[in-house]
Amino acid sequence: MNKQLQLRFLAEPGDVNFGGKVHGGAVMKWIDQAGYACAVNWSGGYAVTVYVGGIQFYQPIMIGHLVELRARMIHTGKTSMHIAVDVYSKALASEEYIHNTHCIVIFVAVDEQGQPRPVPSFEPATEDEQRWQQYAIKLMELRKDISEEMRSFRQE
Numbered sequence: 674m675n676k677q678l679q680l681r682f683l684a685e686p687g688d689v690n691f692g693g694k695v696h697g698g699a700v701m702k703w704i705d706q707a708g709y710a711c712a713v714n715w716s717g718g719y720a721v722t723v724y725v726g727g728i729q730f731y732q733p734i735m736i737g738h739l740v741e742l743r744a745r746m747i748h749t750g751k752t753s754m755h756i757a758v759d760v761y762s763k764a765l766a767s768e769e770y771i772h773n774t775h776c777i778v779i780f781v782a783v784d785e786q787g788q789p790r791p792v793p794s795f796e797p798a799t800e801d802e803q804r805w806q807q808y809a810i811k812l813m814e815l816r817k818d819i820s821e822e823m824r825s826f827r828q829e
């Protein structure tokens with residue numbers, strides 16, 4: 674059971690957008706995959722995405738660059754896992770990574786019937802982990818207002 678997980682691969686020509694750089698949709702897929710891998714490893718079984726928030730694309734990713742996704746568990750509830758995912762990239766010949774994207778994804782561990790199942794509790798072991806957990810809790814609080822605001826536009 675790991676608190677952190679990295680995925681590393683090359684941005685391929687098939688990931689291109691209409692402007693010649695990496696498609697935002699491809700980045701979102703990678704974020705979901707990194708979060709999924711972290712959630713399954715943590716919970717020991719299948720998990721589903723329930724929330725993806727705060728995605729901002731700070732800088733474009735170039736085709737042919739090395740992409741690294743860093744996923745870290747930052748908070749758990751009874752069945753939910755809050756995971757921060759950061760996306761970095763760099764030219765293969767370069768030593769310096771660019772920070773491209775940061776976001777929070779939340780997964781819920783589910784059983785074979787698709788019902789939420791309990792997950793191991795995340796216990797911060799360092800000041801840095803405590804800081805991340807406080808960040809997750811603060812975002813949860815902020816989301817209450819956002820959810821309330823968005824509820825009136827939700828179509829059942």
Ligand SMILES: CC(C)(COP(=O)(O)OP(=O)(O)OC[C@H]1O[C@@H](n2cnc3c(N)ncnc32)[C@H](O)[C@@H]1OP(=O)(O)O)[C@@H](O)C(=O)NCCC(=O)NCCS
Pocket residue numbers: 721722723724749750751752753754779781783787788789
């Ligand atoms: C995951 C699912 C089974 C949970 O069912 P549910 O009836 O919402 O269950 P609960 O209300 O008990 O919520 C379970 C947990 O998810 C959390 N959760 C549910 N929706 C959430 C959301 N939008 N944002 C953050 N947390 C959420 C709850 O806070 C709760 O956390 P906790 O157990 O740690 O306290 C259900 O929401 C579902 O199937 N969603 C679709 C998931 C999916 O298909 N994802 C793929 C993307 S298409």
